[in-house]
Amino acid sequence: MSAPTALSLEQLWMPFTANKAFKKAPRLLASAKGMYYKDVDGNSILDGTAGLWCVNAGHARDRIVEAIAQSAATLDYAPGFNMGHPYQFELASRLSKITPGDLDHVFFTNSGSEAVDSALKIAIAYHKSRGDTRRTRFVGRQRGYHGVGFGGISVGGIPANRQAYLNHLLPNVDHLPHTHGIAGNVFSKGQPAHGADLADALEALAAQHGGDTISAVIVEPVAGSTGVLIPPVGYLERLRAICDTHGILLIFDEVITGFGRLGAPFAADHFGVLPDLMTVAKGITNGNVPMGAVFVRHGIYDSVVNASQAGIEFFHGYTYSGHPLACAAGLATLDVYKEEGLFERAAGLAHYWQEAIHSLRGRPHVIDIRNLGLVAGIELESRPGAVGARAMDCHVDCFHNGLLIRTTADIIALSPPLIIEKSHIDELVDKLGKALDRLA
Numbered sequence: 001m002s003a004p005t006a007l008s009l010e011q012l013w014m015p016f017t018a019n020k021a022f023k024k025a026p027r028l029l030a031s032a033k034g035m036y037y038k039d040v041d042g043n044s045i046l047d048g049t050a051g052l053w054c055v056n057a058g059h060a061r062d063r064i065v066e067a068i069a070q071s072a073a074t075l076d077y078a079p080g081f082n083m084g085h086p087y088q089f090e091l092a093s094r095l096s097k098i099t100p101g102d103l104d105h106v107f108f109t110n111s112g113s114e115a116v117d118s119a120l121k122i123a124i125a126y127h128k129s130r131g132d133t134r135r136t137r138f139v140g141r142q143r144g145y146h147g148v149g150f151g152g153i154s155v156g157g158i159p160a161n162r163q164a165y166l167n168h169l170l171p172n173v174d175h176l177p178h179t180h181g182i183a184g185n186v187f188s189k190g191q192p193a194h195g196a197d198l199a200d201a202l203e204a205l206a207a208q209h210g211g212d213t214i215s216a217v218i219v220e221p222v223a224g225s226t227g228v229l230i231p232p233v234g235y236l237e238r239l240r241a242i243c244d245t246h247g248i249l250l251i252f253d254e255v256i257t258g259f260g261r262l263g264a265p266f267a268a269d270h271f272g273v274l275p276d277l278m279t280v281a282k283g284i285t286n287g288n289v290p291m292g293a294v295f296v297r298h299g300i301y302d303s304v305v306n307a308s309q310a311g312i313e314f315f316h317g318y319t320y321s322g323h324p325l326a327c328a329a330g331l332a333t334l335d336v337y338k339e340e341g342l343f344e345r346a347a348g349l350a351h352y353w354q355e356a357i358h359s360l361r362g363r364p365h366v367i368d369i370r371n372l373g374l375v376a377g378i379e380l381e382s383r384p385g386a387v388g389a390r391a392m393d394c395h396v397d398c399f400h401n402g403l404l405i406r407t408t409a410d411i412i413a414l415s416p417p418l419i420i421e422k423s424h425i426d427e428l429v430d431k432l433g434k435a436l437d438r439l440a
C-alpha cells in the first residue's frame with residue numbers, strides 16, 4: 001500500500017492519541033511483512049509489540065492473507081441472527097479444542113471491549129438462569145484495562161479512562177488493589193515473589209457486601225495496558241479459591257495473554273488456574289480481521305441456553321459476530337500457530353528473551369524490568385512533573401531508529417510476534433539500549 005501523495009491529517013480523529021502533537025510530527029506505517037514494518041519513507045521498523053499485542057504469527061502471512069481473500073470472494077458477509085455459516089461453527093469447535101478445561105463454548109464479538117461487555121452480561125444471565133438474583137456486584141482491579149465500553153471502563157481501573165464518565169459508570173462495582181509496586185519485587189524475572197495476599201481484598205469485599213452479592217471478578221492474568229504487571233506467585237490461585245468459596249464467577253481477560261503470548265495457549269494454561277469465563281481478541285485472527293470472543297465453561301452455557309425455555313435465550317449479539325472474513329482469518333491463524341508450533345516457540349525463547357531484556361538494567365533512568373513469556377515491561381524514572389514524557393520521547397526516538405515499542409506512562413511494554421528470532425531479540429535490545437543512552 002503506498003501512501004496518498006497529498007495527505008490531509010486533519011479530518012481523522014485518532015483514538016487514544018495526542019492528536020495535535022501527532023499531526024505535527026506524524027509516524028505513518030505503510031506496509032508490514034514478518035517481523036518488520038516499513039514507514040511511508042521506506043524505513044524498516046522492527047516490530048517489538050506485535051502491532052498492538054495482536055500480530056502473534058507475524059505480519060502478512062500468506063496463508064492468512066489467502067484465507068481472507070478467498071472468504072471475501074466466496075462469502076463476503078452472512079447474517080448471524082437465526083442464520084449461520086459453516087466457518088463460524090468450525091472456528092468455535094476448533095477453538096474449543098485449545099481452550100483449557102471445559103471452557104468449550106464460544107460467543108463471538110468484534111473486539112476485546114465487546115468481549116468484556118458480553119462476558120459481564122453472560123455473568124448476569126448465568127446467575128439469573130439459576131434463580132440467583134442477589135448477585136448484582138462486579139469486582140475489577142486497579143490498573144486493569146478491559147477496553148472502552150461502559151462495562152469495561154466500569155470494571156477497569158485506569159483513572160484517565162473513567163474520569164470523564166464517572167456519573168455514567170455501572171453501579172455496584174468495586175476494585176481490588178493492583179499488585180504492582182512492592183519493593184521486594186523490582187527487577188523480578190518471571191513471577192514476582194511477593195503479593196499473593198493482595199487477593200485477600202476479595203475476601204474483605206465478600207465480608208463487607210456478602211459474598212453472595214458478587215456476580216463476577218474480572219482481572220487480566222497479566223495486566224498489559226497499564227505497564228506489564230505480572231501476577232505474584234500464588235495470587236491467581238488465591239483469587240480462584242476465594243471465588244469458589246463464595247460462588248463468584250472468575251473472568252480472565254486474556255485479550256493480550258491469549259494465543260501464545262506466555263508460551264502456552266492461554267495464561268490460564270500457563271498459571272494452571274481455570275477461570276469461568278475468558279475474554280479474547282487480537283491474536284485470535286493474528287490481528288488481521290477484527291474479532292473478539294468470550295469462552296464460557298460448559299455449565300454456564302448449559303444453564304443459560306440449554307436449560308432455558310425461552311426462544312432466544314440471550315438477548316445480545318453483533319451484526320458482525322462470527323463475520324466470515326474473521327472466521328477465515330481465525331481458522332488460518334490457528335493453522336499457522338499449530339503447524340509452526342508458535343506457542344511452544346514462545347516458551348522456548350522465553351529464557352533468552354528474559355536475559356536479553358534484563359541486560360538493560362543499569363541503562364539511564366531504568367528503575368524496574370519485568371518479564372514473562374514473550375512480554376516485558378521496562379519502567380523508567382519519570383521526569384518531575386511530566387509523567388510519560390520520557391517514555392514517549394523513547395518511543396519517538398526508537399521509531400526513527402527502526403524499532404516499534406509501546407509506552408504507558410513511563411513504562412515501555414514489549415510483546416513481539418512469536419516468530420521472533422534470537423537475532424531480532426538482539427537487534428531490539430541493542431536499538432532500545434541505544435535509545436535509552438541517547439535520551440540520558
Ligand SMILES: Cc1ncc(COP(=O)(O)O)c(C=O)c1O
Nearest residue numbers: 111112113145146147253255256
Ligand atoms: C486486557 C484487554 N482487554 C480488553 C481490551 C480491549 O480490546 P479492544 O481494543 O479490541 O476493544 C484490551 C486492549 O488492549 C486489553 O488489553
